[in-house]
Structures are given as C-alpha cells and as structure tokens.
Amino acid sequence: MTEVKTPSRQQLAAAATGPGQDYEIVPGEFWGRPCRVFKNAPQTLRHLYDESRSDETFIVYEDERYSFEDSWVRASQIGRLLIDDYGIKKGDRVAISMRNYPEWILTFNAITSIGAIAVAMNSLWLSDEMAYGLNDSGAKVLFADQERLDRLEPVRGDVDVQVIAVRPSKALASGTANLAELLLNVDTVDMPAVDNFTAQDPATIFYTSGSTGHPKGVLSCHGNIISALLSWEFETGLHAAEFNIEAPEDTGYQLATLQGVPLFHVTGSHAVMLSCYRAQRKLVCMYKWDANFAAELIDREKIASFVGPAAMTGDLVEISKTTDFDLSSLAVVGGGGAPRAPDQVKNIGTAFGSALPNTGWGMTETNAIGTGIGGHDYLDHPDSAGRAATIVDVRIADEEGNEVSTGERGEVQIKGATLFEGYWNRPDANAEAMTGDWLQTGDVGFFNEEGYLYIVDRIKDLVIRGGENIGCAEVEAALLEHDQILEASVYGVLDERLGEEVGATIYCGGSSLSEQLLHDFLVQRIARFKVPRYLKISVDPLPRIATGKIDKKRLREIARQEA
The missing domain is CATH 3.40.50.12780 (ANL, N-terminal domain)
Structure with a gap:
C-alpha cells in the first residue's frame, strides 16, 4: 500500500499562492523596497470599501445600525465635506481622536478614500500630548468627541488645526463645527474622485511610544x-x-x-x-x-x-x-x-x-x-x-x-x-x-x-501595559520635573492581568514625598495609564553600572520580587 504524505505548510502555501490562485503572490515593491505582494489585492482602501458595499449590517453601536452601503454613503458625504469646505487635498493629514463611535470608522473611511492621510490619535492622551500629535503630523482638520475637545481647549492656541466636533454634549468653542450639522448641508453624493490614486500612496499615521522622547508617527x-x-x-x-x-x-x-x-x-x-x-x-x-x-x-x-x-x-x-x-x-x-x-x-x-x-x-x-x-x-x-x-x-x-x-x-x-x-x-x-x-x-x-x-x-526600554507601549524615558522625564526628585528609573513589573505595570524607583535626597502628591503631580503631565503603579522611594542614590548609567535591571528585579 502506497503511503500518502501530508503536504507540509510550505508546500500548501506554495500551491495556494501560485499562478492563477486567488492569493497568487508576485514580486512587488513598497517604499522602494522589494517585497512579495498579493497580485489580486484591492489597490487601495477606497477600493476595499467600494467593493464591499452591501445591505449587510456593518456597524452596530448601542441602538444604531449601519449597513456597508450606509457607511459608504455617509463616508462619501464626509469626503465631500473635507474637500469642498476644508480644502483637503491628496496627502493632507486629517486627525481622529475619539472613542469607538461609528464616526471614527466613517471619518477614517472618508479620509483614506480621498487620498488624505488618517492620523489615528491615542484617545488617552492629555492636552500637551494632543498638541504634540497635531503639530507633529501637521493635521489640517481634527475630528474629536467631547472628552477630547475638553482636553484640547487648554492648548487650542498652540495648534493650527480646524476642529470638527463629534457628538458634542456642550456648547462648542468658537471656531469648532458640529459634524452632524455640517452634514445637513451635504447632499448624498458619490465619493469624490482622486487622480493617480495607487497602492503606493500614504494612508495612515499611527503613533507608537518608543524608548525615548515623544511618540513616533508610523507612516x-x-x-x-x-x-x-x-x-x-x-x-x-x-x-x-x-x-x-x-x-x-x-x-x-x-x-x-x-x-x-x-x-x-x-x-x-x-x-x-x-x-x-x-x-x-x-x-x-x-x-x-x-x-x-x-x-x-x-x-x-x-x-x-x-x-x-x-x-x-x-x-x-x-x-x-x-x-x-x-x-x-x-x-x-x-x-x-x-x-x-x-x-x-x-x-x-x-x-x-x-x-x-x-x-x-x-x-x-x-x-x-x-x-x-x-x-x-x-x-x-x-x-x-x-x-x-x-x-x-x-x-x-x-x-x-x-x-x-x-x-x-x-x-x-x-x-x-x-x-x-x-x-x-x-x-x-x-x-x-x-x-x-x-x-x-x-x-x-x-x-x-x-x-x-x-x-x-x-531590548527597547519599554513597558507594555495591556497592549499600550509606554516609553520609560518619557515617564522618567515627567518624574524628574518634580523639584524634589533627583534620580528616577522606570521599568516594567509583571502583572497577571495587564502583562506589565509601570514601576519606578526614585531618589529624593533628604526630602520626603508622598505617593499621593506624586500621583497628583504626574497626572497633570502624562496620561493616567503611564503613571507608575509601583513606586519605591530610595533613601540612597540609585545604583549604577560601570558606565555610570543607573542599574535599571537590578532595580527592576528588586521591584518584581517585592511586588
């Protein structure tokens, strides 16, 4: 009896990606780098949305329901609004900062369908972080819900961006428009056409925290x-x-x-x-x-x-x-x-x-x-x-x-x-x-x-808390803004639910500093999820390695054992 061998993963992949297959893979290039690409892929996200139009339910939020067709129509109105009323052109950045409302999806759909670049802002950011993201990306328009509008207000004069409110619950600041009211004046239209729109065109900027400095925009x-x-x-x-x-x-x-x-x-x-x-x-x-x-x-x-x-x-x-x-x-x-x-x-x-x-x-x-x-x-x-x-x-x-x-x-x-x-x-x-x-x-x-x-x-000096990247250097810099803190080291402490929690060891010389006062100090400077949960106040200067750097590995191990 002839033994039939089960095809390997590599053999199955080769057969399924060969000529004529739905997932045929061919040589390609993105950003000047050679790579393998799917031959039959939609060219752009706009093509993806358009090809997926149907009467099937797409978005459900509380008692609201939108079909794929509804979503395309509403996104087309937003796309027309951005071009006609806000002058958005191909390559311009448009930011989104809100909870998981249907409008997050509809605005993202519109932005990426008209050739603009969707800037997905972390909705947990505080005022200064929002200002940084808007200025760094050069966003021309921001879609924001009430919570984000409130955070933006203290730094509104520091950013040059047109603001559109989503589901506002308060009177709007001067210069802020209400999306729902704006769309009352936009007819049901086709998605605006875009010339020379290809897979190579930039689509998104997502911000990710690195081991040093501000979050970086990923294009x-x-x-x-x-x-x-x-x-x-x-x-x-x-x-x-x-x-x-x-x-x-x-x-x-x-x-x-x-x-x-x-x-x-x-x-x-x-x-x-x-x-x-x-x-x-x-x-x-x-x-x-x-x-x-x-x-x-x-x-x-x-x-x-x-x-x-x-x-x-x-x-x-x-x-x-x-x-x-x-x-x-x-x-x-x-x-x-x-x-x-x-x-x-x-x-x-x-x-x-x-x-x-x-x-x-x-x-x-x-x-x-x-x-x-x-x-x-x-x-x-x-x-x-x-x-x-x-x-x-x-x-x-x-x-x-x-x-x-x-x-x-x-x-x-x-x-x-x-x-x-x-x-x-x-x-x-x-x-x-x-x-x-x-x-x-x-x-x-x-x-x-x-x-x-x-x-x-x-290798990177990061804490990953519940899927959120937190740069240790950013938290250390916020700690060192306090005039009583002379040295600070931030690290990850293992946590059963979140994977890691933020830990910190600080040295204040002969000064005394309560955890509550420090917490109140930090929440004014960094998002709450970045504030250390585990805090150790050392009575001695922090230990250092031969190069003179703080011995973070040793401090982390001590904190993990105590935690």
Whole structure:
C-alpha cells in the first residue's frame, strides 16, 4: 500500500499562492523596497470599501445600525465635506481622536478614500500630548468627541488645526463645527474622485511610544495595509488546510465581531475593523471595555470573534465562569498587543464551549503582521508567538546584524510588504530602526526547529501595559520635573492581568514625598495609564553600572520580587 504524505505548510502555501490562485503572490515593491505582494489585492482602501458595499449590517453601536452601503454613503458625504469646505487635498493629514463611535470608522473611511492621510490619535492622551500629535503630523482638520475637545481647549492656541466636533454634549468653542450639522448641508453624493490614486500612496499615521522622547508617527501606505488584511485571510485558510479543519457550519445569522479594542491601535483598526469588509462581518462597537457588557453583547449579537490584549480576554474567561449570558457563539478569541500567560491560553480553550484561542506577534510598524498561531496548534504551543506569515520574512540577528542559527537568541527582525515607510519627520529614528530593508524590532527571541517564534526579552526600554507601549524615558522625564526628585528609573513589573505595570524607583535626597502628591503631580503631565503603579522611594542614590548609567535591571528585579 502506497503511503500518502501530508503536504507540509510550505508546500500548501506554495500551491495556494501560485499562478492563477486567488492569493497568487508576485514580486512587488513598497517604499522602494522589494517585497512579495498579493497580485489580486484591492489597490487601495477606497477600493476595499467600494467593493464591499452591501445591505449587510456593518456597524452596530448601542441602538444604531449601519449597513456597508450606509457607511459608504455617509463616508462619501464626509469626503465631500473635507474637500469642498476644508480644502483637503491628496496627502493632507486629517486627525481622529475619539472613542469607538461609528464616526471614527466613517471619518477614517472618508479620509483614506480621498487620498488624505488618517492620523489615528491615542484617545488617552492629555492636552500637551494632543498638541504634540497635531503639530507633529501637521493635521489640517481634527475630528474629536467631547472628552477630547475638553482636553484640547487648554492648548487650542498652540495648534493650527480646524476642529470638527463629534457628538458634542456642550456648547462648542468658537471656531469648532458640529459634524452632524455640517452634514445637513451635504447632499448624498458619490465619493469624490482622486487622480493617480495607487497602492503606493500614504494612508495612515499611527503613533507608537518608543524608548525615548515623544511618540513616533508610523507612516504606512495603502498597499502595506491591504497586504496585512489579505495576509490574515490567507493565513486563516492555510491554517485550516494544514490541520484539516473543516469549514464551520452555516449558523443562519451574520458573523459578528466585537470591537472592544480602541480603534487607534492597529489591532483595533486593522485586525478587527478593516478585516470586516471583505468578510462582511458585523462590527459591534463598545464605548469602553466592560467585561459584563461584553458578555451581554456576545449573547445578544451572536458574536463569533473577539480580539483583544491578554487583560481583556482574561476578563472574558473570568466572566464566563459566572455569567448567565450565552457565550457559545464565540468561535475565536484572538490576542494581540501583549503576550498571554500559557494558563490563559488553555483556559480559553475550555471556557467558551467551542471557542479556540489565537494570537500573533506584530507591531504598529508592520501593520500588526509578523507571526501567528491559533486553535489546537496554539494550545500545543501556548508560550509561542507562532510562525512567520507568508507575506513577510522574519529572522533572528546578533548584534552585528548577522542571522543566527535555529534555537539561538537574538533580536527579532522583519521585512516585507506590510512594513511601514518610516517614522514621520524622524530620519534619526529611521536610521536607528532599520538595517537595510530589515526593521530592528527591539524584541529578543528565537525560532525552534519547527519554525515557532518565542519572544523572551526586550531590548527597547519599554513597558507594555495591556497592549499600550509606554516609553520609560518619557515617564522618567515627567518624574524628574518634580523639584524634589533627583534620580528616577522606570521599568516594567509583571502583572497577571495587564502583562506589565509601570514601576519606578526614585531618589529624593533628604526630602520626603508622598505617593499621593506624586500621583497628583504626574497626572497633570502624562496620561493616567503611564503613571507608575509601583513606586519605591530610595533613601540612597540609585545604583549604577560601570558606565555610570543607573542599574535599571537590578532595580527592576528588586521591584518584581517585592511586588
């Protein structure tokens, strides 16, 4: 009897991406860098939206519902408004700063459909941080909700931007327009035409915190983002083929996903929101994360998938033990932004009936693409970040930039179709981050013999709290603004729910300083999620290594033991 060998992952991928296939891969180029691209991909996000128009429900927010067609029509009105009333041209930056309202999606759709660049601002930023983002990006228009309008007011004179209010609840400041009122004067129109609009055109700026200074704007083109979206589609099919997973039975209702992650993250905007278009999934938006309300929405809307950082998925696991809501519609509980503890991976596999976990490793700079793993494969490798996506190349390199052998640790580096152009207005940061076409990620990891990536450490001086990158240097600078603090060191302390919390050790000489006073001082300078939860006040100057730098590693280990 002839033995039939099961095709390998590489063989399956090669067959599915060959000539004539839906996911055919051909040589291409973005930002002057050669890469592999999907031949049949939509050219731009505008093409993606237009090709996805239908009467199926797209956005659900509280008692509001919008079909894909409704969303296109409303976005077309906003696009016309931006061009006719605000003079927005191709390449201009337009910022969005608000909760997960439908208008976040509609304005993003409009901005990226008329050739402008959508600037996704972190809605947790304080006044000075908002001013920095607006000035750094050079945004000409800002769409903001009431909470962000209130934060903008103290620095309004420091920025040159036209402001459009979304769902305001107060009288508007002079010069601020109300989006709903503006649209009353815009007829239902086609999306304005754009000349010479291609996959190479810039589409988005997402801000990410680095190890030094202010957040950096990550500039990506339409092709980068479309490549990411098709990569998720392709890898899902490849996984099913590799592990002989049958297509799910027809449930009789529209598949739905829960938007619990903020849209200003690439996880929320790309992996969740933008992935709904071609799949025709219903997107159920939450104003803010609340695990009990999430359970209610899963039951009511028959949610099939949810993607969130470990803190959120862990909350759902705990709720599943006590809730009376039916969570059995969940089929996939995805991760992103921060690694899960292996125990949580296993708990997801048992908490929701038939739901299985998945996760991946990626960055804002890679439009969330890198490695991925899911289902029983993830349950078998719960501490792995998975295997590299077909559309990118991932390697482990030593300090000289040479690729190391399997099993050896080094820096994780990546290149390919989803890789950003660079940091907006930061040639210095670009030079530091890139080695040729390879992005130096700052993560330390290794590949095992089967090609699974394991992230084991971090080179960058960052704390990743619930999926939010926090630059230690930024928090240290805020601490040192206090006239009683002489030395400060900020680091990550392990946290079961959030992955890491911010810790700090400070030296005040002979002065006394209460934690409450310091907290009150910091919340005026940095967003609340950056304020240290663990604070140690040293009676002695902080220890230093031979080079004279503060021995952060030692301070972190002491804090972790005490925590």
